[in-house]
Every structure is written in C-alpha cells, then in structure tokens.
Amino acid sequence: MVERLAVRFRAAALREGILAGSSEEVERLAPALIELAVLPVFEGGRSAVRGISQKCLWFLGLRTGEARSADALREVARCWLKLPDLARRTALAVGRGRWAGAVEGVNTDPNPLIRAGVAELALDAGDAELAPVCVEMLSDTDPQVALRAERALLGLSLRAVGVRAAGGTGDAEGAVLPGLGASELIEGRADRVFESVAAGCRRFGEHRRRGVLLAALALLDRIAIRFGGRGPGDGRALLANWFHQPDGESLGALRSVLASTRLPLARVRALEWLAVPQLADACVRRLAFTRSVAEHGEVLAAAHLLCRPARAGKVAKLPLLGKIKGRGTAAERVVLPPNSPAPSPGEYGLLSLGARRGLPRFMRAIGADPRVLRTVLGSAIADGDIVARHAACRVMPLGGLGEFCLDRDARVSRTAALRWSRAGSVDSTAGRADAAGVSALARSAEPFLRRIAEEESQLDASPGAGTVRGRVAARRGLLADSGGLLRDIEADLSDQNDLRRVNAIMLIRRLSLTERFEGLLAVIVEEGSPRAAATAVAALASLRTERAARALARCARSSEARVRANAADALTHRHVGESPGVLIELKDDPHHRVRANVLRGAMGSGVAGLPADRAGLILADMLADSRASHRLAGVWVASRALPGAGRARLGQRWAELAARVVELARTDADASVRGRSAACALRLDAEVRAAWRQNVPWQRLSPAQGAGA
Structure with missing residues (x-):
C-alpha cells in the first residue's frame, strides 16, 4: 500500500x-x-533525452x-x-550540500525529539550552513534541545579550526587537539560559523550557554582577533568586534569559561590572550594548571609568543612550586605536583619537537626557581635535537651546565661553557672551586673548551677582548653595570697607552658599541699611533655615518700602510656610490695589502670607476709581479674573487686568472705562494667538476668516464 x-x-x-x-x-x-x-x-552528463x-x-x-x-x-x-x-x-x-534547505521549518517542530535531531544532524553533517539554525535553537524551551544545539555549534567551531569535536557538552571533555590546521568543515564556508557564533555571543543573556563562549574561544586565535576585519567575509569581523567590546555579562562568563574549562585549546588561547587587559587574570589562572601532555605541548610550541613584553610580564609570577627531595645532598631534586604548569621529567619525551624547543623559553619567562629549572630541563641533555639542547643550555642554571659543556655538538658545548664561566660574576673564584668542571673541560677534544678551562684556572677576570674569559666578563659587566663599563672603556680610549687603547677598541667591536664611541674613535684615527689608528679604522667600517665616511677617506691617504689598507677595505664595503675617488689611486699603491683590498672590493661589491673586468686585468699583473708579497696578496684576492659568482662577473678574464693561479701553484719560487695557489686551484677545480656533473647525467657516462670524473 x-x-x-x-x-x-x-x-x-x-x-x-x-x-x-x-x-x-x-x-x-x-x-x-x-x-x-x-x-x-x-549518469552520462549531457543526455539526449530532455x-x-x-x-x-x-x-x-x-x-x-x-x-x-x-x-x-x-x-x-x-x-x-x-x-x-x-x-x-x-x-x-x-x-550533502542540501541540509540547510531540508531543515527549514523542522527546527521549530512541536516535537522536541525532532528539534533535537536537527541539532544532532548539524554536528554529524559538519555543514557550516546549519550553524545559524543551531544559534536559533540555543534558546529552545526544551533543555535537551538547547544542549544539543550548544554541542553542535561548538563542534562546528572546533572543526572550523581543524579540531575534531568529541565527548562532553559544556566543557567538551575529551576533545582531542591535534593542531590548528586548515578547516575540516565538510560543507559551507567557515566564515558562516564565525558569523553564527558572533550572534550567539551577542545573545548570551538570553540563552546563557557556555558552549557558545567555548566556540568563540576556539575561533578567536590571535590572527582572528588582530585581523578579524580583514579576513574572508564579515563573520570574522563580527566575532572580533564582539571580543573587543563585549557586554559585562558575556565578559564575566568568558573569564569563567577560560579559567575553568577542560578544553585543551583553552590553554593555548590563554597564552595568546595574555595581552588583552580584561582577560589577563583569567589567562594566568588557566596557565597555572594543566591536565594533559597535549596541553603542555600546544602551549610550549607557542612559547615564542612570550617574547612580547605584554605577555611575558603577566606570566612572570606564575606559581611553579615543587617538593624538594634529598635536600642538601648531591641527589637533591624537585618533584612537581600534579597539574603543574611545567611538564615533569617523565613527560619530556612525550612532547613534540616544537614543544621541546619552546620549553626553555617558557621556563625562563615564568621565572622558575633554579632547582625547578634543573629538574624540568635536565632531560634535554639526551634530546636528539640540537636546537632543543642549545635552548636548554641557555636557560639551565649553573649547577646543571656541566653535562651540556661536554655535549657532542660544539655549538651547544661552547654556549654552555661560556655560561659556566665565572668571569664577571660576583663570586669570581667559583671557577677555582669547580675543579672537577675545569678538569673535564681541559680533557675536551674541542680546543675552545680547553682554552676556557685554562683561563678559568688562572682566574684573570679583567674585562677585555684578548681572552674568552675577558669577553665574558665584559658582556656580564655590560648587563650588570653598563655605566661603569662604558666609563672604563672611555678612560682606556683616552689613555696614551697604545696597548690599552687597542684592547679597548677591540672590546668595543666585540660588544657592538662602535656607534657609542664614534667621536673618540675619530680622534684616535687622526692622532693615535699607527696600530691604534688602524684598529680604529677597522671599527669605524661598520658605521654608515657621514663623519665615519670622512674619517675613512682621510685615512685612505695616510702615510701608514696598515691604516691605508684598513681604510681601503672599509671604503670598498660602503657600496659603489659612497666610495671616494681615492680608491682608484690606491689600486696602484706600493703596499700589497692596500692593492689587494681595493681589487677584492672592485670584484665583489664594486668600486665606482673600476669595473670588474679592469680589476681582473690589474689582478693578472699582480699575480705576475716580481715581488713575492704582491703575488701572495694577489692569490688571496683570486681565492675570494674567482669562486662562486666570480665567473659571471669576470667573463673571459676568469679563465686567464684561473690558469695563472694553477701556474703559480706549480712553478712559483715562494713556498707560501705555491701553497695558497694550490688551495685556490683545488677549490676552482671542484667547482668546475660539480658544474660539469650537473649538466651531464650520470647514466650517460661510461664507467671509465665516471671514474675519470
């Protein structure tokens, strides 16, 4: 029927x-x-039957x-x-794609089971066009219908930011946070969800459903908050406007939701929203506890956000306490309580790569106790990622740096050893007390570490650029008492002692303080000894001021060869338009270093009036010079000008210069010239062979040809 x-x-x-x-x-x-x-x-697309x-x-x-x-x-x-x-x-x-029209009128059916089914359908379908229907049903007279509509709207929002909805209703307990990826909505525009959630937040006083605020929390990442009005469509702008100008009732509820929800995404939003004044306290409360490794991972991976002072200042007082076990013994350690804002040593291996790299920055931002730092970051020494180990050694307190000083990677071990050095600290004798550490560094295969161990045993802590310990002391002095260190440097620059002046200039370059002492350096260039003037010229080369340019131009005509050489090198790096005509004169300078610096600049960054081809001709004459020092300097220029892009700049001149270098490597009477020429020739040969192999496929070569290559 x-x-x-x-x-x-x-x-x-x-x-x-x-x-x-x-x-x-x-x-x-x-x-x-x-x-x-x-x-x-x-089935056939365009059918003949109409x-x-x-x-x-x-x-x-x-x-x-x-x-x-x-x-x-x-x-x-x-x-x-x-x-x-x-x-x-x-x-x-x-x-699929037709549900929005199918539910018209169904969401107002007198039967509450039918209305609840519409809300469940919206969640199952993942159709953004059903989001407005869910908002209308939030104020339904039947609590179960409103609850399902709340759950559906939250699910659509989580899907819109790439998070699968699972479990729970109000707090979405059990929601999984795989990461904030692209939209996973099955149908419709994600902007439609933003628009619907904004409408639900505006009407919070009518329905008082926390899930709507959780949906807003999921959608309002820092990009949506800052650039909401510039996104695709108007929905993002509407939601961002509500966030910046909420009514008192919804603002209080949002604070409560943020501080108490068990949705893992909420902790990430707490980190992002720290700079929002009306939510800062709630954000700190949410960051103060965690419920899973997933929460740790997402927050630590975004720890770079704490570089912003507005956020870092809020988390500086974040409580992170633990119970000390074995107090006063060598096995002293800190046991972190459950739900601690920092991961325990056992959870370190479960963190993602980005989270392990961000953990040291997070621990430094919250101002953790040194004993807590040693406990939390101690597992990083066994991390296979060098970036994670290096980040940990930059934050690890003194007592935990010993193992990092012996790291298999030189970049980690050097950083750890520089921090381990006691130079410039209040207790400058700490290096002698740590005899075991000095002994371990002294046996290291890394020469730099052995040098640090030797200097630590001597305890010469005076700031200076001549030793590693002196440079460490200077940097720490600059942080602790910048005024005092600057006064000491100024006094050394004004001193007539040549050695003190040179050491002070070298320290200025190491600390990047050249601009601060430009005036005194200009005076030394004019009135100082040749050694001090040459060192000051090298320091002024980093400045781009008119005063420095004039001083360098005058030094290019100095009677001292070392001063002219440094001035020529500095002027060639000031780029074509700023180089004075004096460089053209220096190409024929009697001193080999001056000529070499001019030619290197002409064939590199360029010198006005001296094209690369002409500079190559002068270099050929220099390689054939009867003076060994000029030939040696010419090979030095060739080793920097011929490799890489030098072939394109020099054109046909390149082959002539390369052949001349090979000839010097075989026949020159000076051993130094032969050695440097041989090194240059080997590099050029390797580059030519590599280029040849790229142009000729290996499969076309016979075994004999391949072996010959």
Whole structure:
C-alpha cells in the first residue's frame, strides 16, 4: 500500500514508522526513506533525452524529482535521532550540500525529539550552513534541545579550526587537539560559523550557554582577533568586534569559561590572550594548571609568543612550586605536583619537537626557581635535537651546565661553557672551586673548551677582548653595570697607552658599541699611533655615518700602510656610490695589502670607476709581479674573487686568472705562494667538476668516464 502513495506521503509514512517503530523495524524502513531522498541525475552528463520543463510540470500539477527528493530529505531530518549509525552515514552522503534547505521549518517542530535531531544532524553533517539554525535553537524551551544545539555549534567551531569535536557538552571533555590546521568543515564556508557564533555571543543573556563562549574561544586565535576585519567575509569581523567590546555579562562568563574549562585549546588561547587587559587574570589562572601532555605541548610550541613584553610580564609570577627531595645532598631534586604548569621529567619525551624547543623559553619567562629549572630541563641533555639542547643550555642554571659543556655538538658545548664561566660574576673564584668542571673541560677534544678551562684556572677576570674569559666578563659587566663599563672603556680610549687603547677598541667591536664611541674613535684615527689608528679604522667600517665616511677617506691617504689598507677595505664595503675617488689611486699603491683590498672590493661589491673586468686585468699583473708579497696578496684576492659568482662577473678574464693561479701553484719560487695557489686551484677545480656533473647525467657516462670524473 505504501508504494502506491505519492513520494511526499510515502516519505511521511516511513518517517512515522521510524519514529514509532522498534530498532528492527527502523533497520528495514530507514533504507527505503533514504532511497527516496536520493537526488536523480543522468549518469552520462549531457543526455539526449530532455526532461519535461518545470513550467510544464507546474501546469500539470506535478512535482520535479528534485522537489520530491527534498521532501524525503526533510523527513530524514525529522527522524534523525532514531536512525542507526550506518543509516546516518548513508544519509549524510545522500544529503550533502542540501541540509540547510531540508531543515527549514523542522527546527521549530512541536516535537522536541525532532528539534533535537536537527541539532544532532548539524554536528554529524559538519555543514557550516546549519550553524545559524543551531544559534536559533540555543534558546529552545526544551533543555535537551538547547544542549544539543550548544554541542553542535561548538563542534562546528572546533572543526572550523581543524579540531575534531568529541565527548562532553559544556566543557567538551575529551576533545582531542591535534593542531590548528586548515578547516575540516565538510560543507559551507567557515566564515558562516564565525558569523553564527558572533550572534550567539551577542545573545548570551538570553540563552546563557557556555558552549557558545567555548566556540568563540576556539575561533578567536590571535590572527582572528588582530585581523578579524580583514579576513574572508564579515563573520570574522563580527566575532572580533564582539571580543573587543563585549557586554559585562558575556565578559564575566568568558573569564569563567577560560579559567575553568577542560578544553585543551583553552590553554593555548590563554597564552595568546595574555595581552588583552580584561582577560589577563583569567589567562594566568588557566596557565597555572594543566591536565594533559597535549596541553603542555600546544602551549610550549607557542612559547615564542612570550617574547612580547605584554605577555611575558603577566606570566612572570606564575606559581611553579615543587617538593624538594634529598635536600642538601648531591641527589637533591624537585618533584612537581600534579597539574603543574611545567611538564615533569617523565613527560619530556612525550612532547613534540616544537614543544621541546619552546620549553626553555617558557621556563625562563615564568621565572622558575633554579632547582625547578634543573629538574624540568635536565632531560634535554639526551634530546636528539640540537636546537632543543642549545635552548636548554641557555636557560639551565649553573649547577646543571656541566653535562651540556661536554655535549657532542660544539655549538651547544661552547654556549654552555661560556655560561659556566665565572668571569664577571660576583663570586669570581667559583671557577677555582669547580675543579672537577675545569678538569673535564681541559680533557675536551674541542680546543675552545680547553682554552676556557685554562683561563678559568688562572682566574684573570679583567674585562677585555684578548681572552674568552675577558669577553665574558665584559658582556656580564655590560648587563650588570653598563655605566661603569662604558666609563672604563672611555678612560682606556683616552689613555696614551697604545696597548690599552687597542684592547679597548677591540672590546668595543666585540660588544657592538662602535656607534657609542664614534667621536673618540675619530680622534684616535687622526692622532693615535699607527696600530691604534688602524684598529680604529677597522671599527669605524661598520658605521654608515657621514663623519665615519670622512674619517675613512682621510685615512685612505695616510702615510701608514696598515691604516691605508684598513681604510681601503672599509671604503670598498660602503657600496659603489659612497666610495671616494681615492680608491682608484690606491689600486696602484706600493703596499700589497692596500692593492689587494681595493681589487677584492672592485670584484665583489664594486668600486665606482673600476669595473670588474679592469680589476681582473690589474689582478693578472699582480699575480705576475716580481715581488713575492704582491703575488701572495694577489692569490688571496683570486681565492675570494674567482669562486662562486666570480665567473659571471669576470667573463673571459676568469679563465686567464684561473690558469695563472694553477701556474703559480706549480712553478712559483715562494713556498707560501705555491701553497695558497694550490688551495685556490683545488677549490676552482671542484667547482668546475660539480658544474660539469650537473649538466651531464650520470647514466650517460661510461664507467671509465665516471671514474675519470
């Protein structure tokens, strides 16, 4: 009998049967109803058989197949809660992209089970076009319907930011946080979800559903907050505007949700929202505890956000306490309490690479106790990632640096050893007390570490650029008492003692203080000894001021060769337009270092009036010079000008110069010239062979040719 009914009546009958039937009956009736909802299409695309026009069907009082399918799909939505899982998955595929039209009017059905089914359908379908329907149902008179609508809106929001909805309703307990990726909405625009959540937040006083605020929390990352009005569509702008200007009721609820929710994403948002004044306290409360390794991982991976002072200042007082075990013994350690804001040593290995790299920055920002730092960062010494180990050794307190000083990577061990040095500290004799550390460094295979160990045993802590310990003392003095150190440097620059002046200038360059002492350096250039003047010229080379340019131009005409050489090197790096004409004169200077610096600049960054081809001709003459010092300097220029892009700059001149270098490596009478020429020739040969191999595929070479290459 049912098969004889019109499609719309047949679908209604099947729906009533599903709502009233048992599970066995639903298993039989559901496929029949879903089959009616299938949209009829031609398999062959453009069919030669044309259907009757819609106007003709309307005139005859008939309905199109699309309209009949929509009627059936609407009935599927009415009985959604009764459908088994397999039938739901089938119906989702059948109705994909059509659910927004199918639920029109269904969400206001008198039956609360039908209205609840619409909310459940929105969550299952992942269709952003159903988000406005969920917002309307938040104020439903039936609590269960409103609860399901709240859950659906939260699920759509989590999907919009790449987070799968799972478990729980109000707090979304059990939600998994794989990362903030691209939108995973099945249908519709993510901006539609932003728009709906903004409307739900504006109407919070009507429905008072916390899930809406959780949905806003999921969507409002720092990009959406800062650039919400510039995103795709108006929804982001609406939600960002509400966030910046919330009403008092919704603001208080948002603080409560942020501080108490168990959604892992909330802790990430707490870190991002620290700079928002009205939410800062709630953010700190949320960051003060954690419930899972996933929460640790997401926050630590975003620890770079703490570089902003507005955020770092808020977390500086974050409580991080632990119980001290073995106090006063060599095995003293700190046991962190459950839900600590920092991961325990046992959780370190479960963190992602980004989280392990961000952990030291987070620990430094919260101002953790040194004993807590040793406990939390101690596991980093076994980390396979050099960046994670290096970041940990930069934060690790003195007592935990011993193992990092012996790290297998020189970059980590050097950084740790420089921090381990007691130079410039209040207790400058600490290095002698740590005899075991000095002894371990003295046996290191790294020469730099052995040098530090030797200097630590001597305890010469005076600031200076001549020793590693002196440079460490200077840097620490600059941080602890910058005024005192600057006064000491100024006194040394004004002193007539040549050695003190030179050491002070070298220290200025090491500490990047050249601009601060430009005036005194300019005076030394004019009045100082040749050694001090040459060192001051090298320091002024880093400045781009007119005063420095004039001083360098005068030094280029100095009677001292070392001063002219440093001035020529400095001027060639000031780029073509700033180089004075004096450089053209220096290309024929009697001193080999002066000529070499000018030619190197001409064939590198360029010198006005001295093109690279002409400089190459002068270099060829220099390589054939009768004076060994000039040939040696010429090979030095060739080793820097010929490799890499030098071939393109020099053109045909390149082959001539390369051949001359090879000849010097074989026949020059001076051993130094032969050695430097041989090194240059080997490098050029390797570059030529590498370029040749790239142009000739290996599979085309015979074994003999491949071996010869």
